[in-house]
Amino acid sequence: MSGFSRRSVSAKxxxxxxxxxxxxxxxEEACMASMGVxxxxxxxxxxxxxxxxxxxxxxxxxxxxxxxxxxxxxxxIFEKLRICSMPQFVRFVHDLPPLRKHPDVVVKDLRxxxxxxxxxxxxxxxxxxxxxxxxFHGGGGILGSLKTHHGICxxxxxxxxxxxxxxxxxxxxKHKFPVIVTDCMVGTIxxxxxxxxxxxxxxxxIVCGDSVGGAVATVLCQKFVDRSDLPKIRAQILIYxxxxxxxxxxxxxxxxxxxPLLSQNLIFYxxxxxxxxxxxxxxxxxxxxxxxxxxxxxxxKWLGAENIPDKFKKRGYLPVSxxxxxxxxxxxxxxxxxxxxxxxxADDEVVSQLPEACIVSCEYDVxxxxxxxxxxxxxxxxxxxxxxxMEDGFHGVLTTIDMSFFYFPCSxxxxxxxAHFIKGL
Numbered sequence: 001m002s003g004f005s006r007r008s009v010s011a012k013x014x015x016x017x018x019x020x021x022x023x024x025x026x027x028e029e030a031c032m033a034s035m036g037v038x039x040x041x042x043x044x045x046x047x048x049x050x051x052x053x054x055x056x057x058x059x060x061x062x063x064x065x066x067x068x069x070x071x072x073x074x075x076x077i078f079e080k081l082r083i084c085s086m087p088q089f090v091r092f093v094h095d096l097p098p099l100r101k102h103p104d105v106v107v108k109d110l111r112x113x114x115x116x117x118x119x120x121x122x123x124x125x126x127x128x129x130x131x132x133x134x135x136f137h138g139g140g141g142i143l144g145s146l147k148t149h150h151g152i153c154x155x156x157x158x159x160x161x162x163x164x165x166x167x168x169x170x171x172x173x174k175h176k177f178p179v180i181v182t183d184c185m186v187g188t189i190x191x192x193x194x195x196x197x198x199x200x201x202x203x204x205x206i207v208c209g210d211s212v213g214g215a216v217a218t219v220l221c222q223k224f225v226d227r228s229d230l231p232k233i234r235a236q237i238l239i240y241x242x243x244x245x246x247x248x249x250x251x252x253x254x255x256x257x258x259x260p261l262l263s264q265n266l267i268f269y270x271x272x273x274x275x276x277x278x279x280x281x282x283x284x285x286x287x288x289x290x291x292x293x294x295x296x297x298x299x300x301k302w303l304g305a306e307n308i309p310d311k312f313k314k315r316g317y318l319p320v321s322x323x324x325x326x327x328x329x330x331x332x333x334x335x336x337x338x339x340x341x342x343x344x345x346a347d348d349e350v351v352s353q354l355p356e357a358c359i360v361s362c363e364y365d366v367x368x369x370x371x372x373x374x375x376x377x378x379x380x381x382x383x384x385x386x387x388x389x390m391e392d393g394f395h396g397v398l399t400t401i402d403m404s405f406f407y408f409p410c411s412x413x414x415x416x417x418x419a420h421f422i423k424g425l
Contacts, residue, residue, distance in 0.1 A: 049259070049260060049263075050258045050259050051065075051260070054391065055408075056408060056410065060406060061408075063406075064261075064406045065260035068260070071089070072266075075088075075089035085172075087142035087143065088173070090142075091142075091143060091171075095147045099147060099150050100154075102154040102155075102158060103123070104122065105157050106121045106122075107120055107150075107154070110165075112186065115167065115186050115187045116146060116168035117165055117187055118146050118153065118165070118168075119163070119165055119166075120153050120165075121164075122161055122162075128201075129199055129202075131206060131425065132195060132204065132205045132206065133156065133160070133162050133165070133205075133208050134167060134205070134206070134207045135152075135153055135164055135167070135208050135213070136167055136169075136207070136212075136213030136217055137213050138209065138213045138214070138399075139212065140267070140270030140274070141171050141172050141180055141212055141270055141273065141274040142171060142172045142173075142269070142274075144171075144213075149399065150166075151399075151401050151403075152399065152402075152415070155402070155415050159415060159416065159419035160418070160419040161423070163200050165191045165198070167188065170183055173273065177276065177340070181219055181220075181340050185220055185223065189230065192205065195231065203234060204234050205233055206233070206235045206237060206425070207220055208239070209238065209241065210239040210240060210241070210398055210399075211240060211241060211242060211262075211396070214238035215343060217236050217237065217238060218236055220233075221236050221354050222346050234356070234425055235355050235357065235422075236354065236355055236356075237357070237421065238358070238359050239398060239414065239418070240360060240361060240362050240393070240396075240398075241359075241370060241374075242370055243342070243344040243370040244343075244370055245275070245342050246291065246299065246303060248264075248285055249288065250303075250308070251308060251369055252312070252365065252369040252370075253369070254317050255316050255317060256364050256366045257366060260396075262366055264366065268282055275336065277333050278332065281329045281332060284329040285333065287320075287323040289325055289326040290329040290333045291333075292325050292330060299345050302345060303345070307376050308369055309372070312368070344373055344374050351378065351381050351383070352382060354378065354383050356383065356385070356386075356425075357378055357383060357386070358387075359374065359375050360387075360389075360417065361389050363390065363392070364392075364394040364395075365395040367395060371387075386421055388413075388417040390413065392410055397410050397411050401415060
């Protein structure tokens, strides 16, 4: 963009006779367009977004989400104009702020093959081996990066006195399923084979992630169950993770569909984009007609609302009767039955061998019930679970840990709970 200037653009797109007045006109039009988009976002936010009273600093969340929605809206506009995709624009803006330095943590940029990674090590020297954490960032496959989760990793390293390896991965729109899982697997295997280099105790290796990163963490645990050539994963830490892609009418999906930062509209955008599914099937998916009755019955024992404690159903939940099968929808969406997309429905013989888990759920999160269902699934099969539920939490709150005005205390409680769990291993 170094060649971009008023003069160069004027020479290319404006007549020679058009001078300063033309530019002033264009600038006024651009300003009016920006104001229009901003007013539309704010108005739409008032009409469609719910800010629960139980969330601390509701005005702060309102402003935070307005900015987030404004970025998404401009990204959609640029996508329509074929300038860039919405995910590319939002990621570009999210990565603009400089990384905050933490004096107690040493950070190194690494690359294994084509996989970018960041290594976080406590600055204080020690003669003992430390726990090792492989961290996978969230963002639904469209947002998030090593930069957006830098503060989380720094604080996690410092508070747990552990070595943290954050693994980057390729994202949409260019890269779809199963690229996230395969990239993260490559980075994790590299770490597991290099523990001595990083001063990590092979008996205390943990995988951790938020949102889709939590899904990757448990998928890798499932895939490594029979890997005798690698050190065993000691524990999995799943922070408001997405763990199934079948049912979009659970209590939390109904109750929290319009609550920031992960709305029903955004989750469908991520779901369709990552799995390369047409958005036109949204209605069929919401009606439950995208899967045969026998599939719903098979997985009811793990996904049914009866597995969720009654206290989580009091806030506006109504059971939905599923409509008859839409065979075309099923044929185009059945990829959701792959356990790499829905680790919650993996076989008992796999889930029963998984390592100890720390699960964090947030009350005001569409994905809350994924955590509750997986918690029950693990406990029923004898896997030890430490569960923390944030009554004032919302999806994505952990990413505010290093923000100033947009900081939410819930983020510190999550990080403290995770660090306490790691120190107890």
